[in-house]
Amino acid sequence: MSARIIFAALVLIIGTASASGQSLQAPSAWKNQRGSILTITTIDGSGNFVGVYDNEAPGYPCHDTFDMKGKVSGTTVTFAVVWKNSHGSDCGSVTAWRGRIIGSAISTRWKLAYGNSATGRVELKTGRDSFSKQ
Numbered sequence: 001m002s003a004r005i006i007f008a009a010l011v012l013i014i015g016t017a018s019a020s021g022q023s024l025q026a027p028s029a030w031k032n033q034r035g036s037i038l039t040i041t042t043i044d045g046s047g048n049f050v051g052v053y054d055n056e057a058p059g060y061p062c063h064d065t066f067d068m069k070g071k072v073s074g075t076t077v078t079f080a081v082v083w084k085n086s087h088g089s090d091c092g093s094v095t096a097w098r099g100r101i102i103g104s105a106i107s108t109r110w111k112l113a114y115g116n117s118a119t120g121r122v123e124l125k126t127g128r129d130s131f132s133k134q
Helices: 002-014
Strands: 028-032 037-043 048-054 065-073 076-084 090-102 105-116 121-133
Touching: 037 065
Parallel strands: none
Antiparallel strands: 028 037, 028 121, 037 048, 048 065, 065 076, 076 090, 090 105, 105 121
């Protein structure tokens, strides 16, 4: 089941256009309305970036730091987090964000895919996040 979740996140990321200019800088940190922090550590010449996501969302059981990968193309940003890390946290889910950089903010929509242990199916949740540059 986790292979399907990872595949779904990759499809969301790969669906972006090729980079035509970068609006993000590395290193940089961005905080959302729930207190979580997206930290971009490196960006390559094609707009691919990596970093970490510190989850602080209230009501979500996996408060920890997780690896993040993404892509920037002009003002369009996509990134994903597989909620599993080397510290032993494994939330059995993945989230992909897609949005736009507007000044010193990133406005996104996200999709969370997780395994429902009761049904054995992959379930989806959607929402919005707004990140402010720190």
